[in-house]
Amino acid sequence: MALVQRTDNTLHATHWQGAIPLNYRYTAGRAGQKFLMHLKDKGELLATTCNDCGVTYMPAAIFCERCLARLEDTYEALPARGEVHAVTVCHEDYRGTRRDEPSIVAMIRVDGTEGGLLHWLGELEAKEVTIGMKVEAVLEPAGKRVGSILDIRYFKPVG
Numbered sequence: 001m002a003l004v005q006r007t008d009n010t011l012h013a014t015h016w017q018g019a020i021p022l023n024y025r026y027t028a029g030r031a032g033q034k035f036l037m038h039l040k041d042k043g044e045l046l047a048t049t050c051n052d053c054g055v056t057y058m059p060a061a062i063f064c065e066r067c068l069a070r071l072e073d074t075y076e077a078l079p080a081r082g083e084v085h086a087v088t089v090c091h092e093d094y095r096g097t098r099r100d101e102p103s104i105v106a107m108i109r110v111d112g113t114e115g116g117l118l119h120w121l122g123e124l125e126a127k128e129v130t131i132g133m134k135v136e137a138v139l140e141p142a143g144k145r146v147g148s149i150l151d152i153r154y155f156k157p158v159g
Contacts, residue, residue: 080137
């Protein structure tokens with residue numbers, strides 16, 4: 001059955017055998033592009049705040065998810081600090097290859113916002129990580145930043 005054919009009987013659509021070719025290009029969008037360029041140029045995170053709801057979105061957004069208000073005129077810079085909201089330890093890379101040293105990935109809730117970033121933790125061992133731990137970003141040097149989320153090398157413990 002070709003990918004474009006319609007299946008009338010869902011029992012026939014149990015799996016796909018072989019590779020599915022996908023061609024795509026990720027675009028960050030207007031707010032995402034502004035977020036990444038600000039990170040590159042200033043080394044700060046960029047958020048937007050809804051004046052109607054009082055919600056601060058990070059990464060920056062172009063509209064409020066609650067009331068759909070326009071947010072593009074409300075950008076504000078934030079220090080790249082927050083706390084660990086969730087954490088996992090990865091013993092394999094994304095290809096399934098075993099790592100020599102495990103990496104620590106955490107959801108970082110950015111201070112003063114409703115959002116955060118999923119990123120690596122560094123300068124600590126997995127057993128030292130706690131939920132609620134205060135962290136700050138370690139950035140690439142200013143001349144080496146390229147406008148990517150990887151301009152943040154990792155987050156390290158504060159204090």
